[in-house]
């Protein structure tokens with residue numbers, strides 16, 4: 001029996017292998033269990049497989065072998081509206097942002113809420129709040145293609161968390177940010193985590209996990225190693 005979202009396990013990966021053609025083994029026999037409500041840091045050098053692991057968790061890539069359950073469901077088996085419903089509970093901030101570059105900041109951030117038919121008033125307020133928290137208020141109506149990379153990165157984060165997903169996956173969320181802005185990003189993610197969201201952060205920025213009590217695991221040559229056990233808070 002594997003875990004279920006209801007009784008405490010958000011993510012269950014069992015002996016997952018991912019090989020890209022022709023023979024790049026990005027992940028090899030990775031098993032990982034993440035508790036509902038946990039904040040989890042995934043570290044490792046460039047090319048270690050961090051992005052691949054996150055993409056498997058949001059169904060952007062399919063494992064070559066092994067099983068992946070998210071909230072008790074085999075994410076690569078669920079189909080149609082069940083998959084759509086599961087995907088709506090996952091907020092992803094991609095390493096390469098994937099913003100709609102001809103749309104404004106506000107439009108990008110609002111997308112997930114619009115897709116799930118939230119009230120316009122609610123969307124407006126949430127967008128405004130998030131932009132304030134990330135020091136982007138003055139960019140509300142700016143087309144995202146005109147922003148700096150650091151600004152685009154924060155828009156991607158705001159979009160990922162806007163609809164209060166139960167699982168938040170963020171890939172190198174502070175790669176283009178200065179210390180002050182990094183702090184704001186971590187404050188927002190901590191706030192989401194304190195409200196109950198499970199947060200998985202792939203990073204090689206030690207400043208963001210050094211002074212936390214959360215679990216850290218490192219990918220090395222496609223294998224997962226425990227760096228630090230998390231403390232129950």
Ligand SMILES: Nc1ncnc2c1ncn2[C@@H]1O[C@H](COP(=O)(O)OP(=O)(O)O)[C@@H](O)[C@H]1O
Pocket residue numbers: 020021024025026044045046047048049050051052053
């Ligand atoms: N679409 C792809 N096709 C082929 N190889 C890939 C692809 N995506 C990633 N890789 C390779 O898989 C390995 C892991 O990459 P990635 O998951 O992006 O690592 P990280 O995010 O830790 O830098 C690297 O060797 C990378 O070159």
Ligand SMILES: [Mg+2]
Pocket residue numbers: 050051052095171
């Ligand atoms: Mg990466």
